Amino acid sequence: MAENNTKKTLQIVDIDAYAPPQIACRIDKVAMVKAKLSFAQTFILGILAGVYIGIGAQFATLVTCDSTLHYGLTSLIGGIAFSLGLMLVVIGGAELFTGNCLIIMGYVSKRITTREMFNNWTISFMGNFVGSLTMVCWMYKTQQFDFFHQMVGAKALLIANTKVTLTFKTALARGVLCNAMVCLAVWLCFSGRSAADKILSIVFPIGGFVASGFEHCVANMYFIPIGIILRKNPEVVAAAERMAGKALDFSQLTWRGFFINNLFPVTLGNIVGGVILVGIMFWFVYLRPHISFSLNVKQDFFNK
Numbered sequence: 001m002a003e004n005n006t007k008k009t010l011q012i013v014d015i016d017a018y019a020p021p022q023i024a025c026r027i028d029k030v031a032m033v034k035a036k037l038s039f040a041q042t043f044i045l046g047i048l049a050g051v052y053i054g055i056g057a058q059f060a061t062l063v064t065c066d067s068t069l070h071y072g073l074t075s076l077i078g079g080i081a082f083s084l085g086l087m088l089v090v091i092g093g094a095e096l097f098t099g100n101c102l103i104i105m106g107y108v109s110k111r112i113t114t115r116e117m118f119n120n121w122t123i124s125f126m127g128n129f130v131g132s133l134t135m136v137c138w139m140y141k142t143q144q145f146d147f148f149h150q151m152v153g154a155k156a157l158l159i160a161n162t163k164v165t166l167t168f169k170t171a172l173a174r175g176v177l178c179n180a181m182v183c184l185a186v187w188l189c190f191s192g193r194s195a196a197d198k199i200l201s202i203v204f205p206i207g208g209f210v211a212s213g214f215e216h217c218v219a220n221m222y223f224i225p226i227g228i229i230l231r232k233n234p235e236v237v238a239a240a241e242r243m244a245g246k247a248l249d250f251s252q253l254t255w256r257g258f259f260i261n262n263l264f265p266v267t268l269g270n271i272v273g274g275v276i277l278v279g280i281m282f283w284f285v286y287l288r289p290h291i292s293f294s295l296n297v298k299q300d301f302f303n304k
Contacts, residue, residue, distance in 0.1 A: 017191040024105065024286035026190045031106025035116035039123060042095050046127015047134065049094035054135030054222040056085020058144065060210065065155035066148050072211070079210030083203050086182070090189050090198055095124040098179050098218055099186045101274025105283045132221030140229055145236055153230050154239035160227020161250055163220055164257040168265045171215055175269020176277065178214035181205045183278035217267040224258045
């Protein structure tokens with residue numbers, strides 16, 4: 001009986017994280033994909049991202065509403081809960097304006113046009129806004145604000161009022177730092193080879209920015225409108241004043257206060273943080289022409 005001399009091929013599976021030059025190339029390639037999405041695709045995925053971030057925002061509000069822990073620990077718990085939102089965006093697939101600031105890398109590499117980049121940003125921003133307001137409507141209908149003797153509603157109201165009373169410079173600076181951390185979370189996600197890798201990459205950058213009190217324009221599309229609605233509920237207002245231990249001034253908690261005092265400076269800061277502090281910096285290091293240590297990586301990646 002003849003022996004079977006068939007050789008078995010051993011397949012090697014690489015489980016190491018992608019190196020930073022490879023991450024840069026992956027984001028560069030994804031920028032081209034995002035730029036080619038239709039208006040409907042970008043808008044619908046933008047709505048989903050707004051809903052997902054709203055889910056994370058309400059979750060963070062819920063778990064911290066009656067906490068008696070130290071302020072820092074309570075903030076950390078809220079930040080970890082909020083990271084659910086970006087997990088849903090990244091793993092589930094959606095178009096989040098703040099994360100999409102990283103497609104600037106594809107723009108400066110001349111892989112996408114100015115029009116394609118701004119179309120993606122504008123359409124995803126509009127979709128995020130619609131999705132966030134949709135989530136506000138759903139959460140109001142759930143009457144979650146009545147949980148724990150209106151403490152959930154009171155916490156939401158206090159969060160919203162704090163955000164609309166920030167100065168322009170403070171809101172801008174917190175917006176810059178926030179989206180630097182969001183885009184770093186996305187950057188780390190591109191290093192992962194599995195869903196578990198991506199989830200772990202998200203938790204601490206996102207938990208860190210929330211715990212640090214930084215400002216995210218899409219999250220605020222949920223946080224502030226829900227507060228504007230709840231300020232008309234006398235029981236929630238009374239619970240908020242008991243929680244704060246003093247009478248509160250909600251005169252700035254209006255739609256004008258939302259757009260002028262918070263959304264405008266925070267969005268501007270988010271663009272600066274994501275585009276300049278992360279996108280441009282990493283492009284300059286890894287993707288600009290004549291960078292010898294990344295040329296082979298770039299060529300190999302785009303030949304796949």
